[in-house]
Amino acid sequence: MTPRNDTDSATHRDATRADTTADMVPDQERKRVDPNRVVVCVPTYNERDNLPDTARRLRTANPTVDLLVIDDASPDGTGKIADELAASDDHIHVLHREGKSGLGTAYVAGFSWALHHGYTVIVEMDADGSHQPEQLPRLLAALDHADLVIGSRWIPGGEVRNWPRRRFLLSRGANLYVRAALGIPLRDATAGFRAYRADVLRDRDLHRVTSQGYCFQVDLAWQAWRRGFRVREVPITFVERERGTSKMSNAVVAEALWRVAWWAATTRRHRPTPKTTTDTTPHEPLHTPQDRNVTQDRNVTQDRNVTSGHA
Template sequence: MSDRVLVVLPTYDEVGNLRRVLERLHASVPDAHALVVDDASPDGTGALADALAARDPRVHVLHRTAKAGLGRAYVAGFRWGREHGYDVLVEMDADGSHAPEQLPALLRALADADLVLGSRYVDGGRVEDWPLHRLVLSRVGNRYTRWALRLPLRDATGGFRAARAELIDRLPFDEVASEGYCFQVDWAWRALRSGARVTEVPITFSERTWGRSKMSGPIVGEAWARVTMWGVQDRLADWLPGRVRPPLAGRAGVPGR
């Protein structure tokens, strides 16, 4: 592969998962580089990342001084990646929920796309080992997001995705204030409105085997509130004079469908 690929891995208390995730990543995509964006993890994740980077030139570390949220971690990682000349930026969880073995499928799909979403809810996608309440919350949240924002996406909240650097460069990430999984909705929506070609490919999502989920009530509440606000604004733009809403000019689809 000629493109330089950077996998951005935000971390907070992932010392039990990080080494194995990086091993699996480099077994699956040997040429990929990884950037660990650590939010001053008290469990020593940052120190482990430094030790791994000292032994492997494909591993890099960006230390932040406090836990400032998933969205800001990814934006910092994207900026670092572009400053260092990477052509493809990948989002992937550091807790093992996203299988690095499926990354080649996302990278292949970039041949005909600007943004590829790893999707749990297209044909062939699935979720393993989640409690029923988490699965219901995710399913309902995605359906509501699809309806409220009129998005042609089955899994807008997923965090396993790959993007071309040109798309990253033209999206206004300084305006993206969302945290948690709402960040994923926010920038997928912006990508489609910018005219980007967005594709979903099926993935298998597995519950973490070590550590605790970062999902919380405030994160869920932020997502519902922001998606509702965006949906209302979007529909008002259809009716109020002088309000111009750019169309969803991008193309969304699933390979082979």
């Protein structure tokens, strides 16, 4: 399967499948994994030291899930390593881009590829091991009653490990700012471990999304919520990378601040009637209150009944 365009190419080779054992996921969570086609999109830039282990853990814990690596011509050879992984596992695909163009455009390229190839669930995940692949079944299970599931660090049961105080304060402050400015009832709108039903992404003109970094995550979550899709947060454990260099920068933070301020100033907070998706499985009644005076927007739910797993 290869995308048809001039700037990107994909690699997919038939080979043996990865080990399917996974001891870190409780049986009850594993049984709830969505049986439909799921792909995990992982952007990479200079992640050669992290990608092999992340891919191994993902494929071990989630043997039916595909992995799409979106590499921005990493000078450290990450793209070549991704090709080698794809050669040995037919669930792994590689999308090569011509150069470093930012996290947002990498995800847009990956989402477009996934939609073109008919995946019904599309997941975002970091390559550096910060997101625990063993917790993916938790996100997929929550899609039974949601259209977008966010792995949250800041709801009860969520956890962050090994962050310096500055990063902790920055993330908490950014999310408080987003809630206040946009009125979105999420505790972790900047989170990068999330699962979308394909309808959520199909509803957006992805190529008009220009935000990057933290702001990209806020953009997609906010627009999904504004369009009436069901958004849910579940607790995850976030572990600071042990190898490589973080891509966080002052420019990323500055972009998020001014874009959120601009959206708040120019966009009404009106929320349209929630959409229905193509999912036909039985659901609990949707929480879609029109009373905007409620203290908690019940169309954004927080799963407090699942404790944090430990990778």
